[in-house]
Amino acid sequence: MLVVLSLLVGIGLGVGLHPVVPPSWAPYLPMAVMAALDSVFGGLRARFEGTFNDRVFVISFLSNAILAALLVWAGTRLGVQEMEIAVVVVFGVRIFQNLAAIRRILFHA
Amino acid sequence: MIKRNSPTARAIAPALVVGLLAFLLTVDLSAQNSASKLNATRRSELAAIVAERQKSTAALESRLAQLRAQVAAIAASAGSATLRNLQEAMAGIEAASGSTAVSGPGIVVRLADAGPTDQSTKQSDSRIQDVDLQQVVNALWDAGAEAIAINGQRLVSTSAIRNAGSAVLVNFRVLTSPYLVEAIGDQSAMRASFEASTIAHRFKTWEQVYGLGFSIEQPSTVQVSAYTGSVRFRYAQIQNAR
Numbered sequence: 001m002l003v004v005l006s007l008l009v010g011i012g013l014g015v016g017l018h019p020v021v022p023p024s025w026a027p028y029l030p031m032a033v034m035a036a037l038d039s040v041f042g043g044l045r046a047r048f049e050g051t052f053n054d055r056v057f058v059i060s061f062l063s064n065a066i067l068a069a070l071l072v073w074a075g076t077r078l079g080v081q082e083m084e085i086a087v088v089v090v091f092g093v094r095i096f097q098n099l100a101a102i103r104r105i106l107f108h109a
Numbered sequence: 110m111i112k113r114n115s116p117t118a119r120a121i122a123p124a125l126v127v128g129l130l131a132f133l134l135t136v137d138l139s140a141q142n143s144a145s146k147l148n149a150t151r152r153s154e155l156a157a158i159v160a161e162r163q164k165s166t167a168a169l170e171s172r173l174a175q176l177r178a179q180v181a182a183i184a185a186s187a188g189s190a191t192l193r194n195l196q197e198a199m200a201g202i203e204a205a206s207g208s209t210a211v212s213g214p215g216i217v218v219r220l221a222d223a224g225p226t227d228q229s230t231k232q233s234d235s236r237i238q239d240v241d242l243q244q245v246v247n248a249l250w251d252a253g254a255e256a257i258a259i260n261g262q263r264l265v266s267t268s269a270i271r272n273a274g275s276a277v278l279v280n281f282r283v284l285t286s287p288y289l290v291e292a293i294g295d296q297s298a299m300r301a302s303f304e305a306s307t308i309a310h311r312f313k314t315w316e317q318v319y320g321l322g323f324s325i326e327q328p329s330t331v332q333v334s335a336y337t338g339s340v341r342f343r344y345a346q347i348q349n350a351r
Contacts, residue, residue, distance in 0.1 A: 006128030014135025021140040061126045
């Protein structure tokens with residue numbers, strides 16, 4: 001209930017405030033979002049598996065998002081231009097694995 | 110103050126995190142949206158520059174036409190016999206070289222890109238290419254055409270028909286579909302000869318396979334406009350070897 005409310009408030013803030021992303025941040029925000037999505041699906045999976053821990057969820061969400069953005073930033077600084085691909089692949093695979101686990105639990109298939 | 114492990118904190122923290130995610134997602138989505146909008150504005154700026162240049166080119170061309178008319182008027186006002194003979198000779202040369210508009214019987218070949226029907230065919234298959242126009246023009250010359258223009262661009266000895274991106278350039282002017290290839294000549298003979306050409310057969314097939322537009326019209330008079338570009342030869346010199 002609270003989660004749904006918070007979700008709606010988050011969307012409302014994003015749409016309503018219409019914040020401007022500084023151009024220098026533009027490459028890092030999608031990375032953070034990817035990592036955050038991964039954490040949320042991981043949390044959902046843990047919930048269905050009965051191993052959900054709110055502290056792990058919160059910390060993994062924040063650290064994943066920040067680390068992913070930092071990694072891409074460090075990559076561009078080091079001259080590794082395509083660091084985004086590493087992040088996208090890693091979190092993409094993890095999101096799919098989490099979704100597959102959720103599907104297995106929900107549909108037993 | 111809420112205790113770290115209190116039930117309230119345990120309920121609120123994940124909810125806050127999910128809210129944060131929703132916020133980040135919407136911000137990111139709207140940022141991507143405005144990024145594509147930025148691209149669009151840049152494109153329209155470039156388009157405006159192109160339009161401006163085209164306008165200035167058109168202005169210069171009309172000035173050129175004015176000056177040419179002035180030259181012709183001055184030449185006409187001075188009326189000695191030799192001059193008149195020379196002018197007559199020049200009129201013939203002008204007609205042959207394409208610097209005057211001509212009209213007469215002829216045919217108009219209409220070529221058009223295929224509509225955006227299905228995605229499976231390649232872009233190049235559904236578009237009229239420079240080669241297509243070149244072959245049509247060649248077939249028309251071969252069929253006895255005396256003057257040819259494509260969408261009003263007169264073909265002269267220095268004309269090139271070529272692709273530039275997805276557009277076709279004739280005399281360095283961007284042309285778009287539909288392409289009207291106007292040719293002056295003996296109507297029935299030219300039409301028969303053109304219809305027997307390889308390119309005409311191919312176009313009949315392509316019309317059905319790719320949906321390209323292809324038709325031949327036979328108006329009573331075809332107007333072929335004059336070549337308006339510059340005709341200055343800087344390197345080629347006349348050789349007096351006779």
